């Protein structure tokens with residue numbers, strides 16, 4: 442993803458002052474949701490480790506990309522057996538020519554007719570294919586987060602809205618970020634679901650991006666839908682994770698935009714302050730570098746992100 446530039450610089454000026462007033466990290470309270478049991482952050486961390494070991498470099502068209510796809514599919518055999526796992530293969534027109542991409546969708550039927558979608562991109566940045574870039578936080582941790590969320594939902598089926606987990610491809614630019622060269626997977630999915638009527642049923646489209654960051658601070662994204670931002674603040678309060686949410690404001694250009702443009706309520710759960718700022722990279726020095734490695738991700742942050750997503754599923758189901 443990237444920021445809309447002008448707002449970024451303005452927001453960075455105010456961010457330190459806001460941060461200074463942030464309350465100290467406090468002890469976790471139990472998740473105030475109806476579900477019994479809890480999302481397992483440690484398991485999500487181990488899945489991140491396994492995913493990185495299996496497919497450290499996962500740029501579109503690479504052997505690692507195919508291994509990443511196999512890894513994802515292998516964790517959803519139970520859903521596949523029920524006809525609730527979909528592979529969405531498409532051809533994307535990119536600056537490097539036509540590329541085959543795949544989205545995967547794991548479906549957990551609820552008791553209501555509407556759907557909450559939670560998405561993460563699973564590939565690594567294509568322009569960085571020649572450096573040692575593994576995207577531990579940028580793609581891997583959130584893919585693992587969604588796999589573990591699948592494990593949770595298998596044990597605790599949704600009682601309200603259905604939940605669909607989307608592993609989307611081609612979030613990253615192939616050459617340089619533009620509306621035409623980015624978010625290939627979610628652009629394809631939004632168009633497809635618009636045509637087949639699925640889009641009307643989507644109550645919320647949530648993106649998880651870079652929220653395995655061991656120094657977790659989920660930004661308030663100005664491109665997200667206000668009522669979903671409000672619910673995320675409530676979810677943070679209910680789960681005891683308020684210190685990890687909304688200390689910074691951003692305007693993210695990310696996988697949620699194709700759905701926002703089609704009128705779907707969207708929420709980008711992103712922490713773009715990844716690594717200490719430098720003169721060249723005020724938004725975080727680990728982003729899109731070989732510094733984006735497993736040691737920058739933590740089980741605790743994945744626990745927080747998982748707790749928030751589980752609580753968001755309950756809150757959105759009850760909303761309206």
Ligand SMILES: [Zn+2]
Nearest residue numbers: 442566579613
């Ligand atoms: Zn990226």
